[in-house]
Amino acid sequence: MTLVRDSDSLERQNQKLVRIAEALMRRIEQSPDQAGLAYSQFERAALLEKEVKQRTEDLERALDLLHESNAQLAVATHEAEDARAYLADAIETVDEGFALFDAGDALVMHNSRFCKDMPDVQRRLQPGVPFTEYVRMISHSPSLTLEAGETAGDWQKARLSRHTYEHVVFNVHLARDRWLQVSEHRTRTGGTVVLQTDVTGLMRDERRERERLLDRQAKLLRATLDHLNQGVCIFDRNGRLVGWNHRMERLLNGNLTERVLGLKFAELLERLDEIFDFAGSFGKSDMRAWAEKTGGRQPITFEVRRGQSGAFDVFAQQMPDRGFVISFTDVTRERRQSQALRDLNDTLEKRVADRTKALGAALEDARRANASKTRFVAAASHDLLQPMSAAKLYAGALENRVTSQSDKELAQRTISALESAEGIIQALLDISKLDSGLAxxxxxxxxxxxxxxxxxxxxxxxxxxxxxxxxxxxxxxxxxxxxxxxxxxxxxxxxxxxxxxxxxxxxxxxxxxxxxxxxxxxxxxxxxxxxxxxxxxxxxxxxxxxxxxxxxxxxxxxxxxxxxxxxxxxxxxxxxxxxxxxxxxxxxxxxxxxxxxxxxxxAEDAGGTTHGRLICLVENDMEVAQSVTLTVESFGSDVIWAPNAEAAVALLRDVDIVPDAFLVDYQLGNGGSGLDLLDELTASFGAAPAHVISANRSPDFAAQCRARGVSVLQKPLSRDLLRDFLQSVPVPAAVAIPVGPGADYLR
The missing domain is CATH 3.30.565.10 (Histidine kinase-like ATPase, C-terminal domain)
Structure with missing residues (x-):
């Protein structure tokens, strides 16, 4: 326990120390131990006096500090009062309305311009008014202009929702077409500063500019609509006529005037019924049903006619505000052109049909001409190969008979020329077959x-x-x-x-x-x-x-x-x-x-003998027959010749000899065929080696010959071909040399 507490004031501590010192002095004076005790008490008293002196000095220093602090506090209080006065003067000079709310949303101060356009609210603003009360007073103020359908409670709720933001700016519409821009900012201490700026002039200027722009846009829209080649009608969301262009006026013969402005679409449709007729499956009832829809209209297009003189494409489409616009496009010229094109197409189709028919006839003529050309080339080739065969055989026989070297060379050149001509004729025949598709x-x-x-x-x-x-x-x-x-x-x-x-x-x-x-x-x-x-x-x-x-x-x-x-x-x-x-x-x-x-x-190798054969030759060309007979006899064999089938059969029956082989031309004239003759000869005189002479190189002809077991000697004939033919004929056991009508017939 201490007698002197630190919590006591300096005066109280000094009083306690003085009383303690006096009590100690009395005890010293009354103590029986006058020597040591007196000294001890004196020493203690001295210490207490020193401590009292020190505490006294501390007390005096503290008093000085207290006086100094009080002086500073007084100065600070004066300065704060001055600063508050300066702040009040400063916010008073601000053009905007100013209000400060503390962290507890209580009003601290505001200037005279704050809520000056709301006198009923301004009179009730005092320091300490809650922010919610301030908002409630404004929401019920007659100076506030609410939107259509909006209540004071709705406005109050929306205003308090904005108070939760750190920073927000919005406009408030007041009576007499005045506007305040409210700016709300949160301070670092959690308070709120509210500024109110009169923006009535700006809003009115902006409105005038907007109206001017809207008017300009309306004029531009009007000019644009009037510039269009289509007639255009515009209806609002309630289906009332609100605009049209000059083209639409002309289409309706001037029936669109200011008196029909705001006319319902159904009424206008009845008037249009006297001017336009619906074409196709889309009719007036369909158009009325589309216009009476409350929303979700899909674009439609259809065609109407005005008498017999005009046709129009109609296009209707909903606008974003749920109104709709209808355009009329004059397609009379296109329809007339389309009809003209259809007529022209019919004419062209008829002409194409006629031309196709003519081309078909021409094609048929060309086919007949091509077939005729092919037959001509084949016949010409055959007719050329006939004398060429004879010429080659004569030239070959001449080459064997002449003895001088110059004559042999001449004969060889003749044979070479004939072979070249043969190659050309064969090439022409091949080209003809390939071109005609007969190959x-x-x-x-x-x-x-x-x-x-x-x-x-x-x-x-x-x-x-x-x-x-x-x-x-x-x-x-x-x-x-x-x-x-x-x-x-x-x-x-x-x-x-x-x-x-x-x-x-x-x-x-x-x-x-x-x-x-x-x-x-x-x-x-x-x-x-x-x-x-x-x-x-x-x-x-x-x-x-x-x-x-x-x-x-x-x-x-x-x-x-x-x-x-x-x-x-x-x-x-x-x-x-x-x-x-x-x-x-x-x-x-x-x-x-x-x-x-x-x-x-x-190209086949020659071999065997060529002597002692008796050959029956049936050839209707005398030159070829003589050349073949001459060549065969030059090889040591004999020939019985007949010009046709009847003569051949009659001759063989007269001589009563069966030849070793038959050599028959395929084309015997008068419709006769060498193959048919061979069938008849085989039936009459028995089977014998038979060869057909022909220029026909078709696979069908070759197949017919193979089916009968008959070989083909291709024209033009040559000595080598005839020699190979004779070598292929079996040598008879006994050779009978005829001495009859056929023996010297070709001499």
Whole structure:
């Protein structure tokens, strides 16, 4: 326990110390121990006096500080009062209304402009008024203008919801068309500052500007609508007419005036019923139902007519405010043009039908002309081959009879010329067949080795005679093609290479890969410029001038090109001028047994004897008959000749001899056929080797001959063909030389 407490005031502590000192002095004076006790009490008294002195000094210092603090507090209070006065003067000078609410939303202070446009509220504003009370007073003030359908409670609730924001600015509409802009800010201490700014002038200026802009937009909209080529009507959300353009006035013959402004759509529709008629399935009731919908209208389009003179496309669409706009587009010209186009189309269809009919007739004429041309070429080829056969046989017989070397060379040149003419005629016949589509193909597995071997045997002597090394590379592949035409294709390519090469080597070989074989013919000729690659595959096209008929007329590559296209074989050419050319024919590899190509009788090896045969020749052409008889007799055999079937049967019956073989022309005249004659001769005189002489190279004809077991000698005939024919006839055991009407008939 302490006698002097720190919580006591300095005066109280000093009083306690004085009383303690006096009590101690009395005890010292009354104590029996006058020596030590007196001294001890004195010492304690001295200490107490020192402590009292120190406390007294502290008390005096504290009093000085208290006096100084009071002085400073007085100064601070004075300054605060001055600052408050200055603040009040400052906010009073502000043009806006100013109010300060503390953190507890109690009004602290405001200036005289705060709520000056609401006198009833301003009179009741005092420091300490809650913010909610302030808002309630404003919401019930007659100076506040509420929106249509809005109550004081609605306004109060919306205002208090804004009070939760840190910063908010909004406008308040007052009576007499005045406006306040209220800006509310949160202070750092949690209080609220509210500023009220009179923006009536700004709002009125903005309204005037808006009205001016709206008026300008209205004028622009009006000018735009008047500029449109369509008639336009505008209806509000209640279906009342609120606007239209001049084009609509003209369409309605001036019936749209200010008196119909605000007219209901249904009433206007009744008036339009006197002017327009609905076309199509969309009618007046459908249009009325669409307009009476309260919302969700889909755009519609339909057509109306005004009498017989006009047609209009109508388009109706809802606007964002649930009103709608209807436009009328004059499509009279388009409808008239459409009708004119329909009429023109009918006329054109009739003309096209007439032209198609005429073209069909012309096409039929062309087909007949083409068929006639084909028949003419076939007949002409046959008629040409007839005397050519005789000429070749005569030339061959002459070559064997003459003894001088010059005469033999002349005969050989004659035979060469005839063979060239034969090649040209055959090429013309092939071109005619390919162009007319009469060429028939027998696709099958063809052995390339048999074709290459036959061509090597045929062209090796020709190449050797010209000093050219012909190299044919054997190939065991089988390809899918027609054996006759594939051989002809490669034959023409190889013949061209040997004819036109300027080098010393020609190569014929095959490359294969990816399920195909590529037959190549390479030469060391002058080469062909790339600009002429298409030209050389056309008829009668030769790049070098001065070529004689014996060197060809430019038909070989044309036949190759057509045959490859019809067989679906790819034909290509690679050539370098001055170095040579490489022709290639690509065809698919075959998967079935090979079909042996038609052999060339001229390429077969001759063998056996040609003497002692008796041949029955039936030929209606005297020149061919004499040339064949002369040739056969030159080989040591004899001939019985008849001009037709009847004469042949009668002659054989008269002589009563069965010949060793029959040699019959296919076309005997008067509708007679060599095959029919052979059937008759076989039936009458028994089976014997028989050959038919013909220029027909079609697969159908070859099939007919094979079915009867008859061989074909192709025109034009040559000595080699007749020699091979005689060698194929078996030598009779005894040869009877006839001495009758037929023996000297051809002498």
């Amino acid at each position: 028939t193909f027998e696709l099958g597995a063809v052995s390339l080795d048999s074709i290459l071997g036959a061509l090597e045997a045929e062209f090796a002597p020709i190449a050797a005679k010209r000093g050219i090394e012909l190299r044919v590379v054997p190939c065991s592949l089988r390809v899918e093609s027609d054996p006759v035409y594939l051989r002809r294709i490669v034959q023409n390519l190889l013949s061209n290479a040997l004819r036109y090469t300027t080098g010393r080597k020609v190569l014929l070989g095959v490359r294969h890969g990816r399920g195909a074989a590529r037959i190549e013919v390479c030469d060391q000729g002058p080469g062909i410029d790339s600009s002429h690659h298409d030209q050389i595959f056309q008829e009668f096209q030769q790049l070098e001038d001065g070529k004689s008929a014996g060197q060809g007329l430019g038909l070989g590559l044309a036949i190759v090109d057509r045959a490859c296209r019809m067989l679906d074989h790819r034909l290509d050419l690679h050539s370098v001028p001055g170095r040579g050319s490489r022709f290639g024919v690509t065809t698919a590899l075959a998967r079935q047994a090979p079909v042996e190509p038609a052999g060339d009788p001229q």
